[in-house]
Amino acid sequence: MKTKQKFESANMLWVYKFQNDDADFFVQLKxxxxxxxxxxxxxxxxxxxxxxxxxDETYFYYLMLAVWQSKYYQNFIKGxxxxxxxxxxxxxxxIQFANLPKFFLTTIFI
Numbered sequence: 001m002k003t004k005q006k007f008e009s010a011n012m013l014w015v016y017k018f019q020n021d022d023a024d025f026f027v028q029l030k031x032x033x034x035x036x037x038x039x040x041x042x043x044x045x046x047x048x049x050x051x052x053x054x055x056d057e058t059y060f061y062y063l064m065l066a067v068w069q070s071k072y073y074q075n076f077i078k079g080x081x082x083x084x085x086x087x088x089x090x091x092x093x094x095i096q097f098a099n100l101p102k103f104f105l106t107t108i109f110i
Contacts, residue, residue, distance in 0.1 A: 016050045016060065018087050023047025024057040027064065030084040035073045035093070037064040046087065067097045 020041070028036045030044040038045060048064075050057040067073060076089040 016048050016055070018046050019049045020047045022049070024050050025061050025064075027090060029086075030082055032083060033068075034077055034083050034085045035064070035090060036068045037061050063094070063097075067093055070097070072097050 023041070024047075026038045026041050026045040026047050028034055028038060028042065028045045037048075041047065048060070050060045073085060073089070073093045076093055077083050077085055078089075
């Protein structure tokens with residue numbers, strides 16, 4: 001059973017955060033499938049924990065899957081030999097794809 005995550009920092013409520021331990025799902029950071037959401041951890045992936053008080057983790061997983069399938073992230077991919085995406089770029093893609101205010105999808109790195 002997952003422990004209740006702390007999502008408040010500096011009087012802000014976080015929608016999600018990057019964390020490798022006890023994550024709801026993972027996002028691949030390197031390779032041709034960069035930014036693909038995954039149910040299990042693989043090398044070169046980062047975990048995402050969703051705040052259940054703000055957003056359903058299944059909904060957020062499928063939002064990430066829609067972003068990946070639409071190839072909306074292509075402008076943010078870096079690297080010529082090994083393609084990769086950064087944590088910051090993942091947040092920027094979600095903000096633009098979902099057309100949400102910047103304060104809605106803010107992240108915290110742990």
